[in-house]
Amino acid sequence: MDLAYIVIVLTISFISIYLSIFWISLLYLEEDKVKAKPKELKYFPFISIIIPAHNEEQGISKTLESVLGLNYPRDRYEAIVVANACTDKTVENVKKFEDSRIKLVEIETPGKGHALNVGLKHAKGDFIGCMDADSFVDADILNHMIPNFDSPKVGAVISGIKVNNPKSFLEKLQWFEYIFVTFTRRLLASLNALHVTPGAISIYRKDIIKDLGGFDENTITEDLEIAMRLQYNGYDIKSQISGFAYTNVPDSFLKLHRQRVRWYRGWLNTVVKYKKMVFNRKYGFLGMIQIPVTIIIPLLLMFTTLFAVYSFFRSTFDFLNMFYVLKSNILRLLFEFSFRDAILGIDIILFPLLFIFICGVYLLHKSHYFLKERWKHPFVIMVYFTIYQFFLSAYWLIAASYEMFGVKKKW
Amino acid sequence: MVNDKTKKQLLFTSLVLAVAIFSLGIVFGWYLDNMRSNDILEIIQQNELDTESYLVEQQYIESFDKELACEVLENRVPVLNDQLGEVGHKLVYYKGKNVFEKDEFDYLQRKHFILKVRFWNMLSYLKKNCDYEGIVILYFYEENHQESTNQGYALDDLNKEYNYSLTILSFDVNYDKEPLIGILKDRYDIETTPTIIYNDKIKTEGFVSVDELKEILKVLQSTSSRLEDSDQIFTNI
Structure with a gap:
């Protein structure tokens, strides 16, 4: 082995082991807090839920039904649907709901950031909830989220997100991904290192958002931008995972490609915009570790998944090739297996991989436990940890190259 | 939220644990490397x-009974053959896995x-x-060369078929640490791989x-196997 290769492998191994231990130690430390039930609300602040909708005729009705069914005093919240540049039946579908809690605002200008700002202007509440028009929520979600605003420094609270009724293999993969991501976001929140307030549902203090100038209308990922702006200005973002929003996810690789490339491009733009936070001790774990990790991890994942996939295909090819050369005689090899040789043949790179895998499985187990989900789809889990990571890394690289070559951004 | 002091403690404790686990991995890797080297060295020393x-x-x-000498010596061949074959297989199997004992591994190869x-x-x-x-059988091959790899499988299988009675000596034509390979290549006019x-x-x-x-x-066994002079002409197939 080349020295350079050994140094790279050992460095990556060490960083991966360190991060794995860190997450498990953090979980150990925070387990009781993660498990804790939210405090009961004694006072119900008025909340304005802004729902930007651009051609959402299919999902908007279910979204509004879930909002109207919230277990929160009906005179203490409103839903503002901002129909932006709709050409389908979104507006008609909203108008079917004859409920004083629903306000409809129609605008011609497209753009989610703009729609959110229009909603912000119309919002009466002290808190604003931003919710995607293709998502719906648990009835108790506001009662779970609002108690987290226990300090004026808390600028936003995010909730857990689950995939709505996953049917296809790709949707099941994302179902699994959302479980894991929701859980890791809860842990990140313990370190005040959240860099996103997801669109499915997030709640903000209205005066803080207004003070910060509202939502950025020039970004393709306003949920990443606003989260980083809150962090940049010293506000905290909290997470609760006792209530959930349910969202629809891309059901084809092409749609997934578009979504992820948009997310990653948006994230790269946001990091550039807030580059002062990177490796800045003032921003604690977020600046020193989390932001750099979000940039480096995809590259590491690319490296390790490429290595794993290459090793797998290489072994398969070798075996098939041997089969081709030896034909039926290959059966003889099966009787030559030696346990001692197998042990001595272990590659050292397997140790960190095994360690990280065990830590990953443990965190997965915990994420299922906290999100009250059962382990299912074992094949999906296997694909998630191998090929899917490779796809995500590839999307990340595509996004980075689009940014590098100035490819026009699309929503 | 975790306060700053706890965060620092957490980062430090994780670092200590990571160093400990990483070091354990290194020690185990080194131990495995040693076991691999010793595994080969034992056979080489015996050989x-x-x-x-x-x-x-x-x-x-030889000094008193040449015929007896031949009989005794021929009995030695299978043992030496098995030992060298085993070392050869282990060297191929362990190649690339030895990280910490690379010099030792190179020495064993030579x-x-x-x-x-x-x-x-x-x-x-x-x-x-x-x-x-x-x-x-003298087998000249190249590393990372598919045809050579396949030929290796085929020769291994052939040897099994003959109950390991064949003597197969394999030589990497690009092995530059031993000048002897040049002499062998010249002697047998090796221009391509695999050549047998x-x-x-x-x-x-x-x-x-x-x-x-x-x-x-079969052809070989049906004809005399007596070694001709060193300038013998080969039959190319």
Whole structure:
């Protein structure tokens, strides 16, 4: 082995082991807090839920039904649907709901950031909830989220997100991904290192958002931008995972490609915009570790998944090739297996991989436990940890190259 | 939220644990490397000892009974052959896995190369002086070369079929740590890989399947296997 290769492998191994231990130690430390039930609300602040909708005729009705069914005093919240540049039946579908809690605002200008700002202007509440028009929520979600605003420094609270009724293999993969991501976001929140307030549902203090100038209308990922702006200005973002929003996810690789490339491009733009936070001790774990990790991890994942996939295909090819050369005689090899040789043949790179895998499985187990989900789809889990990571890394690289070559951004 | 002091403690504790686990991994890796090297070294040392014993035996017995010498020496061949074959397999199997004992591994590879050449010399002596009828195959290959890899599988399988009675000595044509390889390549005019020399009589270039190998061996066994002079002309197939 080349020295350079050994140094790279050992460095990556060490960083991966360190991060794995860190997450498990953090979980150990925070387990009781993660498990804790939210405090009961004694006072119900008025909340304005802004729902930007651009051609959402299919999902908007279910979204509004879930909002109207919230277990929160009906005179203490409103839903503002901002129909932006709709050409389908979104507006008609909203108008079917004859409920004083629903306000409809129609605008011609497209753009989610703009729609959110229009909603912000119309919002009466002290808190604003931003919710995607293709998502719906648990009835108790506001009662779970609002108690987290226990300090004026808390600028936003995010909730857990689950995939709505996953049917296809790709949707099941994302179902699994959302479980894991929701859980890791809860842990990140313990370190005040959240860099996103997801669109499915997030709640903000209205005066803080207004003070910060509202939502950025020039970004393709306003949920990443606003989260980083809150962090940049010293506000905290909290997470609760006792209530959930349910969202629809891309059901084809092409749609997934578009979504992820948009997310990653948006994230790269946001990091550039807030580059002062990177490796800045003032921003604690977020600046020193989390932001750099979000940039480096995809590259590491690319490296390790490429290595794993290459090793797998290489072994398969070798075996098939041997089969081709030896034909039926290959059966003889099966009787030559030696346990001692197998042990001595272990590659050292397997140790960190095994360690990280065990830590990953443990965190997965915990994420299922906290999100009250059962382990299912074992094949999906296997694909998630191998090929899917490779796809995500590839999307990340595509996004980075689009940014590098100035490819026009699309929503 | 975790306060700053706890965060620092968490980062530090994780670092200490990571260093401990990483060090354990390194120690275990080093231990495995050592085990691999020792595994090969043990056989090589045994092979050296057996070879030396063989040479002493040869000198001693030759002085009073040449026929007895041949019989005794021929009995030695399977043991030495097995040892060198095992070392060869282990070197291929462990290659790339030794991280911390690379120099040791290189040394073992060179030692194995030299022992193979010495064994080949011994076999040449046996063929010349004792009508030794065993089949000796010299196999010239290249690393990371698919045809060579396939040929390796085929030769291994052939040897199994012959109950490990064949002597297959493989040489990496690009092995630059031992000048002897140049001499061998010149002697057998090696221009491509895989190339196989059967009993110094037949030479094949390119991949030869197991069935074809069997056919060649049948031809060899049906003719005299006496080693001709060093300037012998090969039959190319």
